[in-house]
Amino acid sequence: MHIENRTFDEIRVGDTAELKRLVTVDDLLVFANVSGNHNPLHIFNADGDGDGQNEAIAPGLFVGALISAVLGNILPGAGTRYHAQSFRFHARAHAGDELISRVTVTGKAEAGQILTLSTEVRRIADDALILSGEAEVEAPRARIALDSANLPGLIVQRHRHFEKLLEQAAPLPALVTAVISPEEPKSLGGALLAQDHTLISPVLIGARAKIEAAAQEIGRDLSGIEILDEPDHAAAAVRGVAMVREGKAGALMKGHLHTDVLLRATLDKDAGLRAGRRFTHVFVMDVPGLAHPLLVTDAAINISPDLKTKVDIVQNAIDLALSLGIAEPKVGVLSAVETVNPDLPSSIDAALLSKMAERGQITGGLVDGPLAMDNAVDIAAARTKGILSPVAGRAEVLVVPDIDAGNMLAKQLTFISHAEAAGLVLGARVPIILNSRADDDMSRLASCAVAALHHARTSA
Known part of the structure; x- marks a missing residue:
């Protein structure tokens, strides 16, 4: 994936960016291992609430992390530093859902080069709003371009x-x-x-x-x-x-x-x-x-x-x-x-x-x-x-x-x-x-x- 950022001076209020992501069973297993959150509600072959069904619900902070992917990869991009983030969850995403995460610049503050952005994640199939919120980030000061193709991959030991x-x-x-x-x-x-x-x-x-x-x-x-x-x-x-x-x-x-x-x-x-x-x-x-x-x-x-x-x-x-x-x-x-x-x-x-x-x-x-x-x-x-x-x-x-x-x-x-x-x-x-x-x-x-x-x- 080629990453090229945008500096504070280049960004305007109203600028927007988005990424699509298909949520997989393996994504949820990786998140469980990395975060330490082993709640069975999020595990594909476990019944987390006793209703007889295996839920495979995407954890809230996994969905939230999709916002950070837009911020870190596109807008502003490489070199972005988080200051604050709020989330409100409106629906649940599950393994198999394709989601779109979107950010829109709503304000700029010269002091500290701070951007505020509205954030949301929707399910593509029915346009259901999964998450909304607001991010506050420090935009990068210098132009950075890199290829993330050499990032080490992960193999999930699921058979x-x-x-x-x-x-x-x-x-x-x-x-x-x-x-x-x-x-x-x-x-x-x-x-x-x-x-x-x-x-x-x-x-x-x-x-x-x-x-x-x-x-x-x-x-x-x-x-x-x-x-x-x-x-x-x-x-x-x-x-x-x-x-x-x-x-x-x-x-x-x-x-x-x-x-x-x-x-x-x-x-x-x-x-x-x-x-x-x-x-x-x-x-x-x-x-x-x-x-x-x-x-x-x-x-x-x-x-x-x-x-x-x-x-x-x-x-x-x-x-x-x-x-x-x-x-x-x-x-x-x-x-x-x-x-x-x-x-x-x-x-x-x-x-x-x-x-x-x-x-x-x-x-x-x-x-x-x-x-x-x-x-x-x-x-x-x-x-x-x-x-x-x-x-x-x-x-x-x-x-x-x-x-x-x-x-x-x-x-x-x-x-x-x-x-x-x-x-x-x-x-x-x-x-x-x-x-x-x-x-x-x-x-x-x-x-x-x-x-x-x-x-x-x-x-x-």
């Missing part, structure tokens, strides 16, 4: 993509899910939380005594929930797989047991859940500041996948992206470089996968590679490298060369970029919800929502 997934899954019938060995508070609590949101209808398979002790520890009542008493983890996994094969469950969910114990039962050649493709893992990640969910695969199952396995990794990820509502998933196959290098196997595999998608051997999405991480997700980086592709800079799915790269990428996004991650195993007859012991409530809920959405699309 909007997961919230949207929960909204998408809400109308679906609860997915009957065999929860294997939920014998400690986090794994049991995650399943019960997903039940509270009607995402799943859990059947708990494990040591009854441990499950009940975990429920008591978190203060939950297990009345009405089916519990199959099976203390042995391997046997519990087998019973869960059998439920799926018998049509009694539409998903599996990992509880407090080792992943390989659960997967061993699902991969059994005779009694497992094989469906023709390799089992592959996908992280669906909600990265703050990114405009779309980001799928990362495979970071948990296939250690050093060959080309044939990577075909299934890509196809499974595309299918899941379609289930999440991404109309034409854009898949970036990662390597250290964006050109084919015969000495770098990942670049060769990436090029082959891209060509296979062109020839219809991989369907449902756009696949391009090799792409380095920067030019897969950043359009400016892709343009700098001269890469012309509908995927470069816009990738919604990232396919990594091996499990090391995938695990590092997912954990960097989680612990450095503050992303949330939902985990799912694909390629089986039903989705397998794979949560980490470190996952928080939102990650567990999102994993169940992703499973429900994928089951709904693939079983239709």
Whole structure:
């Protein structure tokens, strides 16, 4: 934004200036954090007055700050010093409202170069007066022009993509899910939380005594929930797989047991859940500041996948992206470089996968590679490298060369970029919800929502 002020001598009574601003949920969250005002009336997902509705009312001083934006940016502009300000509130603004803030010079005092200005904020949709008042400011003495484009930006750590997934899954019938060995508070609590949101209808398979002790520890009542008493983890996994094969469950969910114990039962050649493709893992990640969910695969199952396995990794990820509502998933196959290098196997595999998608051997999405991480997700980086592709800079799915790269990428996004991650195993007859012991409530809920959405699309 280019800022150029007006000095006291240049300003005349009657001069006016205005700015428009769309009030967003994130604006209100930033204001709550900066001001320390955590009144739930101003928080988008909280009911602040007990009427059963989430208000998301813009705080009065947030609206007032829109006046200071006009004063500091336009009239008088850079170098303006506040002396006084009065406000009277006539109506309330909410997240989603577009407002116009306006100031008009009503007086000048040579002593101290003081301006008085009438101030108001209106809602554009209906011209409703939200705020009126009067400002007294000291106008700048010297001309100042600057570009504020280099002002550091803010990224709100709100996981909007997961919230949207929960909204998408809400109308679906609860997915009957065999929860294997939920014998400690986090794994049991995650399943019960997903039940509270009607995402799943859990059947708990494990040591009854441990499950009940975990429920008591978190203060939950297990009345009405089916519990199959099976203390042995391997046997519990087998019973869960059998439920799926018998049509009694539409998903599996990992509880407090080792992943390989659960997967061993699902991969059994005779009694497992094989469906023709390799089992592959996908992280669906909600990265703050990114405009779309980001799928990362495979970071948990296939250690050093060959080309044939990577075909299934890509196809499974595309299918899941379609289930999440991404109309034409854009898949970036990662390597250290964006050109084919015969000495770098990942670049060769990436090029082959891209060509296979062109020839219809991989369907449902756009696949391009090799792409380095920067030019897969950043359009400016892709343009700098001269890469012309509908995927470069816009990738919604990232396919990594091996499990090391995938695990590092997912954990960097989680612990450095503050992303949330939902985990799912694909390629089986039903989705397998794979949560980490470190996952928080939102990650567990999102994993169940992703499973429900994928089951709904693939079983239709």
